[in-house]
Amino acid sequence: MERSELIELLSPDGLRLLDSLPEWDSSADVVRTVAELRKDGHAPGLVAAVLSQAKLRAKAAGKFGEFARTMLFTEAGLEQATRLRVAALHAGRFAGAGVKHVADLGCGIGGDAIAIAALDLRVTAADADEVTATLASFNLAPFPHANVLHARAEEVDLEALDGGPADGIYLDPARRSAGHGNTSRLTRPEDYTPSLDFAFGLAERFPTGVKLGPGFDRSLIPAEAEAQWVSVDGQLVEMGLWFGALARPGIRRSALVLNRDGSHELAASGDSDDVEVGELGEYIYEPDGAVIRSRLIGDLARSLDASMLSDGIAYLTADTAQETPFATCFRVIERLPADEKKLKAALSARGIGTLEIKKRGIDIDPATLRSRLKLKGSAAATIVLTRAAGKHVTLLVERV
Structure with a gap:
């Protein structure tokens, strides 16, 4: 936002016009809206400024709720x-x-x-x-x-x-x-x-x-x-x-x-020590990013009676599922082949066309892999690509 645009926006006419606009609709015909405001005699700069603010206010609702309706923003701000x-x-x-x-x-x-x-x-x-x-x-x-x-x-x-x-x-x-x-x-x-x-x-x-x-x-x-x-x-x-x-x-x-x-x-009081690596159990837990960054995975694991799935990888595993706000729990349905061609065949055999790919400790781009698999089918699934006890594994899982 330039200084001249701000001056127009903060004028009585600018604020009155902004507050008179209906709630921003991303599917509306913006060109038509601009034309109507220009026809009503509003200057081009003012029209651009108020429409930009209307769009930002709608976007800001996710951060500021009802307060966004009476605030002003820049995109970066x-x-x-x-x-x-x-x-x-x-x-x-x-x-x-x-x-x-x-x-x-x-x-x-x-x-x-x-x-x-x-x-x-x-x-x-x-x-x-x-x-x-x-x-x-x-x-x-x-x-x-x-x-x-x-x-x-x-x-x-x-x-x-x-x-x-x-x-x-x-x-x-x-x-x-x-x-x-x-x-x-x-x-x-x-x-x-x-x-x-x-x-x-x-x-x-x-x-x-x-x-x-x-x-x-x-x-x-x-x-x-x-x-x-x-x-x-x-x-x-x-x-x-x-x-x-x-x-x-x-x-x-x-x-x-x-x-x-x-x-x-x-x-x-400080970073927590990781727990020991254990055998892959019936469930795996994906800790929340805040838990991972704070290095409190060990404390979370102890509260869940869980083990590390592999050294240095932020997945936990256990034989029981417990509800926790600090991690997402998945039930392990089965192991799938790690080889890409065999994996494609296994997913196709199950009619899976929509695939969520989660990965840690594996150097692969999920979007690229999904494109190469070229899956067709009506079923949806989630796979986890990671390491268990240091070895690459591909797990078919479902959220608990």
């Missing part, structure tokens, strides 16, 4: 924003630690700041990008104890904020290239803005939370931090580092799984 359900848990940490004024440095479109302000905490949010800071200001307008600055994180004077000094810090360092549309992911932590050195320096002075990608290099995690990996409905979304009063005593690794049944957590 929405992609990088924290889901409101997760942001509420972040905010709860600050409230639970007795923090009164949070400085949200690198606030983006304001997702975390909204959750903090909703708990009646004062929040000063800052973003280096002018358009993004303006959108955050709009999104935080309903909260009188929230303030937004157009400033780099390093430039914010934490002792001279409206409402008094900050006593807690939240940072979401930019991990993508600058821009409001399609941006690229930054793979090197030294390229983040603000830098990790800056973030970890603040953590030495304040209760601090730092949001990072779930694949963040574990060797860079400070020893004093609580590291929590979060998955939402099976999707691994973030790794949060918590310092000072925001870190829970005795916990340095945790896996938080959020699903339609609620919130579930595995927590430990």
Whole structure:
């Protein structure tokens, strides 16, 4: 979004037009909609801006629910924003630690700041990008104890904020290239803005939370931090580092799984040791990504009375099935041939035309394999390509 587009959008006519639009319908005739709005006398730039926002609001409903109807976004800002359900848990940490004024440095479109302000905490949010800071200001307008600055994180004077000094810090360092549309992911932590050195320096002075990608290099995690990996409905979304009063005593690794049944957590004082490798049982378990990243597979295995299927591979096996929010359980129907031609014949003999392929520890692309198999049939199935006790296996399975 360009500055000129933002100015049009934030005009009384722009906001009135945006709010008057029906709910976005991806199947609607956009050309016709544009023509009708132009016929009503609306400028081309304004029409483009409001239709873009209507589309983003519909997309944002998955992260922000009903709040999305009254918020403004950029494509990049929405992609990088924290889901409101997760942001509420972040905010709860600050409230639970007795923090009164949070400085949200690198606030983006304001997702975390909204959750903090909703708990009646004062929040000063800052973003280096002018358009993004303006959108955050709009999104935080309903909260009188929230303030937004157009400033780099390093430039914010934490002792001279409206409402008094900050006593807690939240940072979401930019991990993508600058821009409001399609941006690229930054793979090197030294390229983040603000830098990790800056973030970890603040953590030495304040209760601090730092949001990072779930694949963040574990060797860079400070020893004093609580590291929590979060998955939402099976999707691994973030790794949060918590310092000072925001870190829970005795916990340095945790896996938080959020699903339609609620919130579930595995927590430990450190990485857990894997259990021994065992014989393939009647069931295999695929741990949630948060459990894998937090290296708490061993603790999960012990809770399920399960064994590792093979060294270094995140599949567990057992002879009994137990319900758990931390893993998906599959019943092993039978072993199939590992040879591709024989596998194709075996699947064809069973009338399988739709195939889900799961794999770990095997160097193969599931989409390419599925294409080569050229299956036809009315049945659907799931196979697991992995190793059991170090040997390649192909397992026909079904979800429990």
